[in-house]
Amino acid sequence: MAELDSSKSLGALLFGISQRSFSNKQQVTEQLLKEELYPDMSQDEFTALYGKMKGILKSMASADMDHAQLEAFLTAQTRKQGGGGLSADQAAALSRFWKSQRLRVRESLLAQSCCEPGLRGLSWRVDVQTAARSGAAPHGGPVTLMELELGGAGQDSEFLCLEFDEAKVNQVLTKMADIQESIDRIVQLS
Structure with a gap:
């Protein structure tokens, strides 16, 4: 796989997390994503990044955030002090991902939550x-x-x-x- 810049790698990571978390694609593992997207990152750093992005995506999905809610949420996340916040690049990648994938995530979650059949x-x-037949009244x-x-x-x-x-x-x-x-x-x- 060709080297991707950090923005594309993060976008691909978000897509992979979405596939595993919302579409139940079990073959998309955390280890596969690390090997393909962040081979040079330490396991601890990747685990922290993966966990942070997964948590944020789950928050966005559970609230089914519209554009205004998303922007407010991401702004609050970038203003967090310490290691728990997002960088501007991460917020931008999350925003791009959510704008393109929100409907798919929503449909997938609805399909999983509906009663069967x-x-x-x-x-x-x-x-x-x-x-x-005899001519009598019905x-x-x-x-x-x-x-x-x-x-x-x-x-x-x-x-x-x-x-x-x-x-x-x-x-x-x-x-x-x-x-x-x-x-x-x-x-x-x-």
Whole structure:
């Protein structure tokens, strides 16, 4: 691997940490990153740099920092006294990395945190019986048929079919209204 300048090396280190921490690429190890990006750095120095960058990236990801939050965070990190702070070059590399990779990190974290299996699709219809075969009046009321498509990432879909009469549909609608009210209350409090 050709010698990279310190800014490119730091950018590659951040990408490697992101791949391991957020995308679960276990083949990207701390030792591999040291050997490829910082072969001349002592193990202790690299371990400290790796730990600092990993901690900062995790802070940025957990807060899902927007541009203004990122700039304020990085400014505070550069003003830290002692060895715990960032250099201006490190802050610039972190800023460039986050601007280009924020959406990927966010999507990866969301995919890891979602319940499996997830709801992929929903279709429904209402069936109404018009008359019995013998010409008698129809029995029962309308029936709602709902098909749920369920599946996890990289899995085939499974389908679940549900049948509701009018009373069950009303119960479902009441529960959904209760859920919406709860969400509205929580949103108003925040």
